[in-house]
Amino acid sequence: MTTLQSILSDYESNADYRETSSVTKALAFISACTKLLVKLPARSSGGGSEVEIDTALVEKQLDRAEQWVQANRSSSDELTDPSVIHPHFNDFRY
Numbered sequence: 484m485t486t487l488q489s490i491l492s493d494y495e496s497n498a499d500y501r502e503t504s505s506v507t508k509a510l511a512f513i514s515a516c517t518k519l520l521v522k523l524p525a526r527s528s529g530g531g532s533e534v535e536i537d538t539a540l541v542e543k544q545l546d547r548a549e550q551w552v553q554a555n556r557s558s559s560d561e562l563t564d565p566s567v568i569h570p571h572f573n574d575f576r577y
Contacts, residue, residue: 490518501551509552516545 494515500508523536 485518485522487522490515490522494519500548504555506552506556509548509555513545513548513552516541516548520545 493511497505497508497512497515500506500512519541520538523538523541
């Protein structure tokens with residue numbers, strides 16, 4: 484199970500995807516945002532203090548990252564993405 488600390492670490496580490504022009508970082512940032520929205524309650528209280536998380540901000544960052552990936556993903560990214568490689572052995576000979 485992924486801990487909140489590791490999700491926050493991924494979120495912070497990959498937030499610079501635009502500055503580094505990294506589709507890989509953007510995809511990791513999208514994953515971290517999605518996990519944050521699942522893990523974090525909108526409001527939490529305990530020990531006499533209360534914390535409120537702006538989930539709308541995280542959702543907005545998620546949307547922006549998804550749009551950035553759509554605009555910046557190249558065909559070469561698809562060639563290295565194992566989820567879209569469809570090998571065939573039609574011409575294979577031995």
